[in-house]
Amino acid sequence: MVFFRTVNLNETTPVISAGGVTLRLPQSGDYHAWANLREQSREFLTPWEPVWPSDDLTRAAFRRRLKRYLEDQRNDVAYAFLVFRDDDNALVGGLTIANIRRGVAQAGSIGYWIGAPFARQGYMTAALRALIPFAFNTLRLHRLEAACIPSNTASIRLLEKTGFRREGYARGYLCINGQWQDHLLYARLQDDRD
Ligand SMILES: CC(C)(COP(=O)(O)OP(=O)(O)OC[C@H]1O[C@@H](n2cnc3c(N)ncnc32)[C@H](O)[C@@H]1OP(=O)(O)O)[C@@H](O)C(=O)NCCC(=O)NCCS
Numbered sequence: 651m652v653f654f655r656t657v658n659l660n661e662t663t664p665v666i667s668a669g670g671v672t673l674r675l676p677q678s679g680d681y682h683a684w685a686n687l688r689e690q691s692r693e694f695l696t697p698w699e700p701v702w703p704s705d706d707l708t709r710a711a712f713r714r715r716l717k718r719y720l721e722d723q724r725n726d727v728a729y730a731f732l733v734f735r736d737d738d739n740a741l742v743g744g745l746t747i748a749n750i751r752r753g754v755a756q757a758g759s760i761g762y763w764i765g766a767p768f769a770r771q772g773y774m775t776a777a778l779r780a781l782i783p784f785a786f787n788t789l790r791l792h793r794l795e796a797a798c799i800p801s802n803t804a805s806i807r808l809l810e811k812t813g814f815r816r817e818g819y820a821r822g823y824l825c826i827n828g829q830w831q832d833h834l835l836y837a838r839l840q841d842d843r844d
Pocket of ligand 1: 776
């Protein structure tokens with residue numbers, strides 16, 4: 651058994667396409683679409699995300715974000731994707747595998763958001779279903795984890811329909827919308843099915 655595996659992906663990869671969506675690393679040319687969609691979705695996303703820094707939607711902050719994503723990918727600690735609809739190449743949201751632990755864990759944690767105009771149209775289900783084979787077959791992870799606030803019906807439904815199982819409850823787990831909030835813990839193992 652190989653316990654200390656890492657992967658070494660080209661910086662322009664991966665590009666993942668399945669189920670009508672394409673996932674790829676954010677690029678500088680995405681700035682306007684990204685900032686517009688995030689601004690348009692601020693009210694929708696705020697209850698479920700960490701507090702946005704005051705300069706979060708500026709071009710300078712986006713540049714810093716891209717630099718961090720690239721470093722994280724090079725170091726095999728996180729892979730950040732934007733999600734585009736294949737029909738018209740519209741940016742619909744984002745999906746990240748972060749906090750990757752190699753060694754005896756081979757685990758990572760997912761985070762996701764959809765732009766308000768695109769909510770509840772199946773895009774994040776398609777994106778997560780596209781990401782799962784990448785996480786297990788390409789990154790060769792053993793375990794994908796997720797956590798959500800108990801009142802986040804959309805996130806719970808998304809996880810349960812994509813094969814994540816509820817494993818526990820963590821008190822004051824993450825600081826979301828400015829408050830340490832309890833979370834439900836979910837995970838999907840390499841061999842789990844939907
Ligand atoms: C969670 C989120 C990413 C889901 O994205 P989405 O593209 O709307 O999800 P989908 O359309 O693929 O739907 C997935 C399931 O959730 C259900 N769902 C979506 N929004 C819902 C809502 N507001 N209320 C109840 N169920 C909802 C869908 O009906 C679907 O279940 P079904 O197939 O049984 O009908 C999106 O709601 C979001 O970005 N929320 C705010 C940010 C957030 O919660 N991030 C995650 C923090 S853990």
